[in-house]
Amino acid sequence: MKEKHTLLYYIKRYKRRYIMGAIVLLVVDILNLYIPQFTGEITDGLQSHSMGMEGVMQGIGKILLVGALLAIGRFLWRFFIFGSARRIECEIRNDLFAHLETLSMRYFNENKTGELMSYFTNDLNAVRMSIGPAVITTFDATILTILVLGKMITHVNLKLTLMAIVPLFFIAGGGIWYGKQAEKRFREKQQAFSDLTDQVQESISGVRVIKAFIQERKEMRAFAKANKNNKDKNMRVVKLQATVMPLLDVVIGFSSLITLFYGGYLTMIGEISLGRFIAFNQYINMLVWPMIAVGDSITFFSQGRASYKRIRKVFLEKAEIIDESEEGQLGKSLADQLKISEIDADNTMQASALHGQITFNHLSFSYHNQNRNAIEDLSLTIEKGSTLAILGRTGSGKTTLANLLLRMYDAEQGMIQIDGIDIRKIPLDKLRKSIAYVPQDNFLFSDTLGNNIAFGSESKDKEKMEEAAKEACIHDNIMDFPFQYGTIVGERGVTLSGGQKQRSSIARALMKEAPILILDDSLSAVDTDTEEQILSNLKKHQKDKTIIIIAHRISTIQNADRILVLEEGKKAEYGTHETLMNENGIYANLYHKQQLEKQLVAQQ
């Protein structure tokens, strides 16, 4: 488990392809060496007049043949190694996404969307470069260097070779320093890009607020700042490269000078032939590329390392909400249960639904990093098939209750039970399947209305869909849209009003046909007549369901079987409409206030 999600783990899976690529590369490099040799042979043959036109043609023929083999070889190693890198990139991206999907709400509260997005784009790109091109380059450069040196020694002259490569040792030393610098600067560069992505993401999703509060200039300034930071950090990387690369040329230049000088001398005194002298010059030139390649490889590896460290941080993040049930796999996170490759095959995680009796047993809960309890010592039971209405100021813990029931966050063992079973012992998928939830910030995907409504349901049955939509009083609206249930909502389609969104979300929950239904402030943007209609529909069609309605309007609440008034996470009042009216407390007070408002409105 520990080894999983290290870069090596992925590379090992493609071992065979990498080895094949390496072999082809080796062959290519060996073939490569024959070209200077053939050129040298032609030169020597011409010089000693021992070679005619026929011999020259033969030499050229050999060069052409090697050239053709080289072309094939170069295709093959690209196919093996670049192909593996692409495949690994794709696998990591899948795994990363699957892993993110399992992480708990806390993680998403604490990490910015833009940053998470940049892992998938920028960082994974850098990782791919380090396991594809950089691997090739390093391997190729090493092999080529060894082979070329071998050729220089055996085919030309040992002393000349030793003299010529002295300057190259400087490169090895400099490379280590350069790698460290590059990694540091690259990490800063990736972070700057993350921040920039985040800036764009926030500005776009918050565009309505920005415009309404005329904060465009401020946003532009913030963007320009993030953009400049991104540019600066990129410049730091470029500057480093720009300084180091010409130094490489200088070093290689020295090698060439030594070759001309000492090689020329050796040719003059007849120790080596002119042809070999020419071949040697070509060999030295063949070393230019490996030297530059070493620089590039170090850059790529450092960048890949920096990026993979960022990605690995996500992998090391554990899902906090895990399945502890025996029915579900004990102690396994959803990630392990839902291997991405198995998702298509196994769509039938059928679990018999719960009945829906909910018990809170001295429930106390506080969010991470929060010193105040969001819920404090709450005990009550919601009978199966009954309706509980929850009333309370903002921040009193209403949404938190819904979050806890769904296990978006975990309460302590034994504090919440459904059907008498601790919810931590109920398989997660079964639990969530049994609860139809209309969140307060009802979110619709940029998809058709039909797909949005059927989102949580296994069947896409048109009749059921319409039934749910009718119950949620959205059907008539939908029929007025240009493509009815096929109408796309969101960024690429129609914009729904707040009330329409709420009712679409309700339809989505109703279509799920779960034994427990939670409406979190889901009728606030709906007019009172429609609200009444929806409530009466619920009463009629959902009477065996356990329903939790969170609301502010007495009209929404008063007919519930039980009413809970929350104050700062505590149970302030609890009872039926009648008993609470008799208590003459918060509920009764609110009732009178809202009655008065109604009368005022009626009088106008």
Ligand SMILES: Nc1ncnc2c1ncn2[C@@H]1O[C@H](COP(=O)(O)OP(=O)(O)O)[C@@H](O)[C@H]1O
């Ligand atoms: N994700 C969160 N992290 C930390 N604190 C939170 C989080 N969500 C809500 N809270 C805090 O918990 C308290 C209860 O919030 P919430 O349940 O959303 O209230 P309500 O739905 O009644 O308006 C508030 O003080 C709120 O600031």
Ligand SMILES: [Mg+2]
């Ligand atoms: Mg809320």
